[in-house]
Structures are given as structure tokens and as C-alpha cells.
Amino acid sequence: MEVKCIDGRFRLKENLGTCTKCSMFRAANLVDIGHTVLVKIGQSKHHGLLERERAILDQLCGLPGIPGVIWSGTEFEQDVMIFEDLGPTLDNVFKSTGRRLSMNTIVFLAEHLIKFLQHIHSRSYIYSNIRPQNILVGPVLPGQQTNELCLFDFSLAQLYRDPRTHSHVPFLSGRPLSTILPFASLNHHSGNQLSRRDDLESLAYLLLYLARGSLPWIDTNITSNSDILQSKESISVAQLCDALPSPFTTFLSYARDLSFTQKPDYNYVLNLFRALHADTAAPPPALSPAAEMSEQAYWTEDVVSLHPKLAVSVYETPRKR
Structure with a gap:
């Protein structure tokens, strides 16, 4: 019924x-x-x-x-x-801006999502499902400068260690993906047991997607996990991160180099992106109607009518004076 x-x-x-x-x-x-x-x-x-x-x-x-x-x-x-019902998904917001988000907004997302993953990992779980459709963007709450964010869909979350003893799960292979996951780690595509490193690698792909506007294996004729894996393996980190600030390259390389049981240095990756705030010399971002301008960047507004009080600033290439 x-x-x-x-x-x-x-x-x-x-x-x-x-x-x-x-x-x-x-x-x-x-x-x-x-x-x-x-x-x-x-x-x-x-x-x-x-x-x-x-x-x-x-x-x-x-x-x-x-x-x-x-x-x-x-x-x-x-x-x-x-x-x-917190609000629209990051996917909705991103596409409504013409796939153009400010670098400060991407850094804001990076900082919050890294912290979210760190907290989830502290409870012995990994999220395993990072994608823009699973991130909800809420309004700016009273007394706050930035939007409320929330992860969604924990159906793929799993324990990576015993919650009591903190004994790490053993490495296993031969666990093929049952769904198409464009932001999955190389290990996930290969059917290997997941751990904390895979959450970080998935987040790196998401941030690259937001910064580039797309990824080589998205919005193409690539429709299978094996083809996505082949595309990810054939494109170097330098190519994926071409023309982007160095933290994107460093973060993806760091995530891929982590060992199966290794605890990520969350403060290290947080500081990679926090440095970009200093580089842009702009105040903390808010997906709000306030347009901002600095000597490094010019901002325009693209008000998104997906949620009350929600708008997204769009980063434009600095113009010569």
C-alpha cells in the first residue's frame, strides 16, 4: 500500500x-x-x-x-x-550558481566537512558516502555568520574499529561496489576494505569538483565503476589540481598516501585550507545576500531561491585596474 x-x-x-x-x-x-x-x-x-x-x-x-x-x-x-528539513543539498546550490562557488566558500565547506569526518571517526565509524547530494545547506542561524551544514544518508557508514578496544578491522579485498559512486576512493572502487583514509580521499574529490566545476569522470559517457577507476588512475594528481591552489594537490596526495590503519592528521589538513583564508584576505564566508569585495577578489551575488535567506557569492577572476 x-x-x-x-x-x-x-x-x-x-x-x-x-x-x-x-x-x-x-x-x-x-x-x-x-x-x-x-x-x-x-x-x-x-x-x-x-x-x-x-x-x-x-x-x-x-x-x-x-x-x-x-x-x-x-x-x-x-x-x-x-x-x-534543513535546506537544499549542496548539489542543488552548486548547480544553481552555474557550478561556480567562491574559493572562500569552498574553504568554509572544507573546514566543516573535515571536522565532521574527524568527529565521526572519533566514534569509530567512517561515513563512506561523501557526495554533494548528501550535504544539506541550511540558512544562516541567528547570531551566526555562516550557514548550518549537515551530512545526510548514513546507509553506507560502517565501523572501522571496535568501539571498546579500538582494535582496527582487518584489511579485506574483493568487496565490489554495488552502486555508482563518482567520489569514491581508489580503494573503494577496487573493492578493498575501507578506513579513515578513504573518507578523506572522497572529500578531496568533492572539493576538486567544487573548485573545477566538474571532474573528468562526471558528466561524461563514463557509467561504470571500473571506467571511473580507470579514469582516476590515468589522471595524475597534478593534472586534476592544475591551476588550483596548492592545498588541493597536497590534500589529495596526503589522503592517498595514508596507510590502511593510519589516523589522519586532521589539524594538518585543516591548516592547509585555513591558509587560503589568509591568502584571499576576505572575511569568513556566508551563503548570504551580502556581497563582499577585497583587493584579491571581486564578488557578485547569485541569490538562490531554494531556501529562505539563502544565497551564494560567486568568485570572479580579479580584474586589472
């Missing part, structure tokens, strides 16, 4: 597509009038997937960047989980 109203409080009103073997909807809150929520409904053939994800989110509860679960349960024999 088709689910239309959940827990007597949430009425489905917009189909948002699929999300790792689940269907996504936006729903109206019939109790808190005017507010919406995100609804994730598990496919019947993947029963238990949302229950597992809820258990993981319970372990990560309270950490920055973790979505708040409003309700979870079963409706009409289908697993359902309901989240706060």
Missing part, C-alpha cells in the same frame, strides 16, 4: 527521488503548521536498511553535522525515518 501520511502527523507532498535503496520525500508537518520534514522510506526488498542507519545515527547523536531524527518506525509494512 502506498504511504501518504505517516504517524498521523506528516503528509507527503513532494517526491525528491531515491537515496541509496530508499525513496525520499518532503512532507508537510500537520501539527507544526508551515514546517516541512524530509522522509526516507525503505524499499521492501531492503528491509532493515533504515533500522541499521537509525542505530548508527543514535551512536553519532550530538555530533556536529549529524541530522536530527524526528521519528522512525513502520508504516504500511515499510520502514520510515523522518528528519529535520
Whole structure:
């Protein structure tokens, strides 16, 4: 039976597509009038997937960047989980700007996402699902200068160590990908056991995607993980990072060079990108209507009508005077 109203409080009103073997909807809150929520409904053939994800989110509860679960349960024999509707995805925002974000905004995203991963890793989990569709961009909250960010879809998250003993999982191979993941690490594509290094490598690809506007294996005829892997292996780090500030090259190389059990130096990679703030000599970014100008950069506005108070500054090449 088709689910239309959940827990007597949430009425489905917009189909948002699929999300790792689940269907996504936006729903109206019939109790808190005017507010919406995100609804994730598990496919019947993947029963238990949302229950597992809820258990993981319970372990990560309270950490920055973790979505708040409003309700979870079963409706009409289908697993359902309901989240706060923080705002549009980074993918929506990025495409609405013509795939042009300011370098300061990319650095802002890098800093927050590195910290999010560090906190998740501290709870013995890896995220394993970094992509722009899984990052929600909320409005600037009262008293804050920057937007609220949140990771979404923890269906691929997994333990990389025993939470009690901190004994690392053993290295295994022969674990092929079941879905196309353009931002997956080389190890992920190769079917190797994942660890903390793979989250960082995936984040490096995401940041390169935002800085370049695309990646060689995205928006092409490449449609299989084996082809994506071949493309990633055939393109050097220098080629991928050509014309970009050095932290992009250093970060991707560092992530790829980490050993399977090695703990990343999060402060090191944070400082790589923080240095770019000093280079641009601009204040901390906010995806807000305020246009800014510095001697290094000229800013324009591209107001995005995807969420109240949401707008994105677009970085332009400095003009000669």
C-alpha cells in the first residue's frame, strides 16, 4: 500500500527521488503548521536498511553535522525515518550558481566537512558516502555568520574499529561496489576494505569538483565503476589540481598516501585550507545576500531561491585596474 501520511502527523507532498535503496520525500508537518520534514522510506526488498542507519545515527547523536531524527518506525509494512528539513543539498546550490562557488566558500565547506569526518571517526565509524547530494545547506542561524551544514544518508557508514578496544578491522579485498559512486576512493572502487583514509580521499574529490566545476569522470559517457577507476588512475594528481591552489594537490596526495590503519592528521589538513583564508584576505564566508569585495577578489551575488535567506557569492577572476 502506498504511504501518504505517516504517524498521523506528516503528509507527503513532494517526491525528491531515491537515496541509496530508499525513496525520499518532503512532507508537510500537520501539527507544526508551515514546517516541512524530509522522509526516507525503505524499499521492501531492503528491509532493515533504515533500522541499521537509525542505530548508527543514535551512536553519532550530538555530533556536529549529524541530522536530527524526528521519528522512525513502520508504516504500511515499510520502514520510515523522518528528519529535520534543513535546506537544499549542496548539489542543488552548486548547480544553481552555474557550478561556480567562491574559493572562500569552498574553504568554509572544507573546514566543516573535515571536522565532521574527524568527529565521526572519533566514534569509530567512517561515513563512506561523501557526495554533494548528501550535504544539506541550511540558512544562516541567528547570531551566526555562516550557514548550518549537515551530512545526510548514513546507509553506507560502517565501523572501522571496535568501539571498546579500538582494535582496527582487518584489511579485506574483493568487496565490489554495488552502486555508482563518482567520489569514491581508489580503494573503494577496487573493492578493498575501507578506513579513515578513504573518507578523506572522497572529500578531496568533492572539493576538486567544487573548485573545477566538474571532474573528468562526471558528466561524461563514463557509467561504470571500473571506467571511473580507470579514469582516476590515468589522471595524475597534478593534472586534476592544475591551476588550483596548492592545498588541493597536497590534500589529495596526503589522503592517498595514508596507510590502511593510519589516523589522519586532521589539524594538518585543516591548516592547509585555513591558509587560503589568509591568502584571499576576505572575511569568513556566508551563503548570504551580502556581497563582499577585497583587493584579491571581486564578488557578485547569485541569490538562490531554494531556501529562505539563502544565497551564494560567486568568485570572479580579479580584474586589472
